[in-house]
Amino acid sequence: MALPDQITFASSPALSRNVVDALRAMIASGAVGEGEHLKESELADALGVSRGPIREAFQQLENEGFIELRRHRGAFVTTLRRRDIEEVYSLRIALEQLAMERAATRITPAILARMNEVLDAMQHVSPDAPASEAVALDLDFHDLVYEAADHDRLMRSWRYIRSQVSFFLQVRNRSHPDFVSVGYAEHRQIRDVLVAGDPGRRPTRSSTTSGDALPAPRRSRERPGLIAASGRRDPA
Amino acid sequence: MALPDQITFASSPALSRNVVDALRAMIASGAVGEGEHLKESELADALGVSRGPIREAFQQLENEGFIELRRHRGAFVTTLRRRDIEEVYSLRIALEQLAMERAATRITPAILARMNEVLDAMQHVSPDAPASEAVALDLDFHDLVYEAADHDRLMRSWRYIRSQVSFFLQVRNRSHPDFVSVGYAEHRQIRDVLVAGDPGRRPTRSSTTSGDALPAPRRSRERPGLIAASGRRDPA
DNA sequence: CAAACAAAGATTGTTAACAATTATTCCTTG
DNA sequence: CAAGGAATAATTGTTAACAATCTTTGTTTG
Numbered sequence: 001m002a003l004p005d006q007i008t009f010a011s012s013p014a015l016s017r018n019v020v021d022a023l024r025a026m027i028a029s030g031a032v033g034e035g036e037h038l039k040e041s042e043l044a045d046a047l048g049v050s051r052g053p054i055r056e057a058f059q060q061l062e063n064e065g066f067i068e069l070r071r072h073r074g075a076f077v078t079t080l081r082r083r084d085i086e087e088v089y090s091l092r093i094a095l096e097q098l099a100m101e102r103a104a105t106r107i108t109p110a111i112l113a114r115m116n117e118v119l120d121a122m123q124h125v126s127p128d129a130p131a132s133e134a135v136a137l138d139l140d141f142h143d144l145v146y147e148a149a150d151h152d153r154l155m156r157s158w159r160y161i162r163s164q165v166s167f168f169l170q171v172r173n174r175s176h177p178d179f180v181s182v183g184y185a186e187h188r189q190i191r192d193v194l195v196a197g198d199p200g201r202r203p204t205r206s207s208t209t210s211g212d213a214l215p216a217p218r219r220s221r222e223r224p225g226l227i228a229a230s231g232r233r234d235p236a
Numbered sequence: 237m238a239l240p241d242q243i244t245f246a247s248s249p250a251l252s253r254n255v256v257d258a259l260r261a262m263i264a265s266g267a268v269g270e271g272e273h274l275k276e277s278e279l280a281d282a283l284g285v286s287r288g289p290i291r292e293a294f295q296q297l298e299n300e301g302f303i304e305l306r307r308h309r310g311a312f313v314t315t316l317r318r319r320d321i322e323e324v325y326s327l328r329i330a331l332e333q334l335a336m337e338r339a340a341t342r343i344t345p346a347i348l349a350r351m352n353e354v355l356d357a358m359q360h361v362s363p364d365a366p367a368s369e370a371v372a373l374d375l376d377f378h379d380l381v382y383e384a385a386d387h388d389r390l391m392r393s394w395r396y397i398r399s400q401v402s403f404f405l406q407v408r409n410r411s412h413p414d415f416v417s418v419g420y421a422e423h424r425q426i427r428d429v430l431v432a433g434d435p436g437r438r439p440t441r442s443s444t445t446s447g448d449a450l451p452a453p454r455r456s457r458e459r460p461g462l463i464a465a466s467g468r469r470d471p472a
Numbered sequence: 473c474a475a476a477c478a479a480a481g482a483t484t485g486t487t488a489a490c491a492a493t494t495a496t497t498c499c500t501t502g
Numbered sequence: 503c504a505a506g507g508a509a510t511a512a513t514t515g516t517t518a519a520c521a522a523t524c525t526t527t528g529t530t531t532g
Contacts, residue, residue, distance in 0.1 A: 015516075040484070050517045051484090052288075059295050065389065072484060072523050087389045090334060094390075098330040153301065153323045154330075157393055251486075276514070286487045287514090308493050308514060477530075485522070492515070500507080 015049055016056035022047060023057055027066050027077055028167055038067065038075040064163050088164045095157055096145070103148035104194050111148045115141065115191055122184045131173035134183060139166055141187050148194070251285055252292035258283060259293055263302050263313055264403050274303065274311040300399050324400045331393055332381070339384035340430050347384045351377065351427055358420040367409035370419060375402055377423050384430070 023043070026032050038058075040051045047054070058075045061067045067075045078084075118141045125134060139162065146158045259279070262268050274294075276287045283290070294311045297303045301320075303311045314320075354377045361370060375398065382394045 037483095039482090041482095052516055055292070055484090056295065059292065063299055065392075073525095074484060084388075087387055090338075090387070091389050091393065094330050094334040098326060102326075151323055151326070152320075153327050153397065156301075157327065157396065160393070160396075161389065273513095275512090277512095288486055288488095291514095309495095310514060473532105475530100475532085478528090480525105480527075482525070483523085485520105487520075488518095490515105490517075492513105494511105494513070496509105496511070498507100498509085500505100502503105502505085 016053040016060070019043075019047055019049065019053050019057035020060045023061055024064075024066060024163060027061075028163075028170070032077055034077050034079040036077045038077065040074070064160060066163065084164075085168055088161050088168060092161055092165060095154060095161075096142070098154060099146050099149040099151070099158070100190075100193070101149075102151055102154075103145050104197050106150050107148040107194050111144055112191075112195070115144050115194075118144065119184065119188055119191060122187060131170055135166055135169045135173065138169065138183060138187075141190075145190070145194070252289040252296070255279075255283055255285065255289050255293035256296045259297055260300075260302060260399060263297075264399075264406070268313055270313050270315040272313045274313065276310070300396060302399070320400075321404055324397050324404060327397055328401060331390060331397075332378070334390060335382050335385040335387070335394070336426075336429070337385075338387055338390075339381050340433050342386050343384040343430050347380055348427075348431070351380050351430075354380065355420065355424055355427060358423060367406055371402055371405045371409065374405065374419060374423075377426075381426070381430070 023038075032038065040054050040058075044051045044054050058067060058069060062069045062075070066078055068078055069075055118137055122134075122137050122141070125137065142158075143162075146155050149155070259274075268274065276290050276294075280287045280290050294303060294305060298305045298311070302314055304314055305311055354373055358370075358373050358377075361373065378394075379398075382391050385391070
């Protein structure tokens with residue numbers, strides 16, 4: 001698995017939280033491969049905690065869709081297939097439509113100001129900055145849309161797929177360097193719709209999550225790529 | 237808290253799973269009041285397990301929105317306000333629209349058959365049967381819609397609010413005994429839409445989740461009722 | 473030599489004890 | 503007598519050991 005021998009954490013907040021962050025980073029960076037079996041004791045030693053917090057982190061990551069838990073078998077890194085991109089994509093659209101509807105009538109000047117800050121940062125980001133920077137701004141912007149929607153359960157649902165969206169966006173950006181330049185215009189349009197106060201009862205796809213969203217899956221090309229096409233997800 | 241001294245579980249499946257079910261029942265039945273502090277040791281003794289599974293169950297219940305976890309403070313039963321009904325209601329509509337779109341083109345004969353079975357049971361349920369029976373059939377039906385949608389993340393999002401929908405439906409049925417009779421016609425209509433194969437790109441509210449859904453919140457009446465209006469949810 | 477079975481090893485599920493933090497009680501003090 | 507604070511109690515966070523289950527390995531047998 002190629003783990004560092006010992007990792008020291010920043011400061012106090014919940015031990016399992018640090019473990020979650022560490023594991024998520026390991027999965028996103030590819031330090032642990034798809035389908036790999038994450039062993040509690042091994043991780044506990046490597047991260048310098050006991051198995052308790054590891055198990056808590058596993059539950060959290062399972063909720064975020066990064067690993068799969070099987071009783072008496074343990075945790076396995078989720079194998080992402082094209083189907084998973086479709087799922088995240090379509091679910092995100094459904095959630096964001098609701099978010100836009102609500103945000104349009106509830107957005108506050110404070111949130112709008114923060115939105116403009118993010119837009120400004122998007123406009124000035126260097127074209128050869130790392131992809132992660134543009135992705136972070138993208139997610140920051142949409143976080144604000146959900147925050148403006150003022151809907152606890154919707155926010156939680158967004159957080160559920162947020163990390164996955166982040167992961168997929170990073171992958172996309174490796175092959176579509178136009179991401180950075182496209183980002184600003186798309187998001188400014190979203191802001192304008194919100195400021196106008198009426199995204200329409202049914203906001204169109206393009207007005208909410210097109211350019212910045214995941215690439216629309218193409219059925220024609222079935223080769224794995226970075227997203228594996230093999231490996232069944234539910235071998236039961 | 238009025239807990240039984242000792243509860244014996246059915247059989248083998250994960251200990252924390254049984255704890256989750258037991259706690260959810262206790263909350264739904266009102267055996268533990270809103271805002272109440274659930275103590276790990278106390279529950280562990282009452283349920284005959286140690287604190288480990290209790291903590292796991294807490295995480296699960298927190299994900300389902302039934303309790304709130306605060307570090308070094310513990311678990312508190314969520315205080316439900318009118319706002320929470322609105323949230324579950326609106327989020328459910330968003331999810332179910334996506335589910336209907338997908339189910340319309342993916343539903344299998346096997347699922348359709350099970351749907352008809354549920355409809356049949358709905359038609360023949362006794363008018364003075366306990367409300368929980370009608371609610372169970374209602375949820376069974378919608379489970380099938382989501383199953384037909386064939387979308388893992390959508391299914392998970394549905395499960396996230398499913399228990400809350402169940403809870404709210406039971407509350408509603410106490411004041412609206414017409415629920416049972418209304419149920420059949422509404423759901424048969426949903427089935428027909430799916431069989432027709434096209435719920436429209438934008439299924440109307442009435443074709444998916446009207447009669448069986450939660451009561452549309454009325455802004456006029458702000459008195460608590462069973463759903464408390466007091467008790468802040470985020471006292472941070 | 474392949475398949476089935478048994479034993480050993482590894483891993484997860486659960487428990488009980490210890491440490492850190494928070495809540496409560498009771499005393500002091502103005 | 504009210505307000506503030508220190509000591510005590512209660513509760514959660516974490517750990518390490520034990521039990522149950524699964525996987526693997528090696529052997530036997532047809």
